[in-house]
Amino acid sequence: MPAVALSSLTPGEGATIVAIHTDEPLHQRLLAMGFRTGKHIEVIRKARFSGPLQVRIGTTDILVRKNEAEQIKVRKV
């Protein structure tokens, strides 16, 4: 399976993080929030009007904006 953007997942889909292509400050924050390559991530829901995504990593639910989720590459499982 090829890597796709996190933003392209539909709610309920799970995937494995393969790469994070964001700028340094965001990368640092994502790391601290548990976004690491190899980790399992699940899209819980998407807000209307191209709003943020609610994703779940481990026991934490996190909001990520769509354009930021585009920079996170995942492989569907």
Add this chain to the structure above:
Amino acid sequence: MKRIALLGMPNTGKSTLFNRMTGASARVGNWPGITVELLTGKILLGSDMVEVIDLPGIYDLHGFSEDEQVVRHFLHENVPDLALVVLNATQIERQLSLLLQLRQLNLNMVVLLNMADEARKFGITIDAGKMSEALGIPIFLLSAKYGSGYPEALQAATKALRYTTPGMAEQLRDQLEQDEYIESEMARVLQHSVQVPARMSDNLTTQLDRLMLHPWLGLPIFFGIMFLLFQAIFFFGQPLQTGVGMLFTWLHDAALVPLLSSLPDALQGLLLDGIYNGVATVATFVPIIVLFFLFMAIVEDTGYLSRAAFLMDALMAKMGLDGRSFVMLLMGFGCNVPALMGTRVMRSRTLRLLTMLVIPFSLCSARLQVFVFITAALFAPKSAALVLFSLYLLSFASAILTALLFKRFFPSNEPFVLELPPYRFPTLRQMVLRGWHEVHHFVHRATKFIVAGVVLVWLLTHMPPSAAPASADTWAGIVGGWLHPLFAPTGITPELTIALIFGFVAKEIVIGSLAVIYGLSGHALTNELAGQLDWVQAYSFMLFTLIYTPCLSAIATLRSESKNTGFTLVSILWSLSLAWLVSITFYQGARALGY
């Protein structure tokens, strides 16, 4: 005095623990090396007084956010005798990274695994003994909210304080560049001491979110909640405000007037109408601030504020704001002052400043009083509702315009990734303490400024002593005369210009000041206004009142919250310019159309 620093990620209940430790004794204070104020409290631990400092919640010791820099600088300049590290037990597998970073600083540390009860419900089992062994740091399970494990934690802190801090490495950043090491350490510690279920069970939060964040129902529910909140603040707030006002009037009439009657008139006026009124102005804000933060504590502590961010973000992001800004903007329609203070939930400074620039355009209840009076005087009852509605629309429009124009000067450098914490019940203690702290903060920061402003306006409108109060011969009248060429094209008369100078203090006194200026009140004033002005002039005056500086208390709050006089001036100047531009455009446009 020995110092204990509270450290941890956001949403760990760190502040709840701080409140439990320090209660109402906490105060804000300044520290070397950092520009933000921190909450500190002095408590008796064992037989010694120690100072407890609540540091901002951070995700990462080498992060780039402002809070992360603050914590780094604080630790560097003020090495604490003990670092009390609070971790959220339900997220232990992630939060351990911060602890490991802190451990590298070689601080004297005690770790508290908070929300132990919640973790147990999630099926997460933590062996504190094994973890303590693996890390070489004392670890305690705790529920700061309910207090279980709290006495043991305090005892451990007391014991740990007996040892001296080993000191801190000079090159903080170098020490911190060890991500790989931290990863393998995390795996090692977690392996034997923590068990997390593979899949989270379908709990209450998931079920509630299905409704609260529903694609179609989410927004209507959000607006419903906001409306109820708003109504509740005013249902309880208005009587309280009236009560405080009456108390101060009674004190004025029954005690102060007789007491000061032997003094010269001018001095009496200065003391009573100047200084005393200033203090009374501060006092009337107290009930509304307490109530506001009681309700805000509910919205915030239950976890709903992050949900509001989720729902409104798509729209607000275009304006350079986020969903939390929108909540504060809406609350500003009640009163701008607590809404400005409430922006503290936003940790990015630029986002906060932009939100603070926008909030003063919210049509607050004090301005509504002016509009209701003027509308009743100048407009037919059937068009009154339409007039008020148009003012609300313009209030939103001014806010949106301001955000769009200024967003490029306030680019948010904080990455927008927000945690969605599980829904929790706020505790009453937490809510009451929050209200108390905010009132203390407001009274402490704003009183001098507000009293000085009220005195200044009193002097302007009553000096020289030979002039009749608020007449054209007073300093205010003279200033009004100078300003007349500026205000004439907006249709605002010299009398109304003086009322606008009063309105700078508080919109509540605008109608009262018109009564003084014309020497009339009630129906007589209404008739006089209806005779002097036509509806175009009246609407132009209302537009100016809507958009220019809300009140002295709002300015005092802007200044104390932004800690930046330049920013405060920009806010005042921009709102004055916009008010003038909108009024002149409306007045000249309406006249050109033949009205």
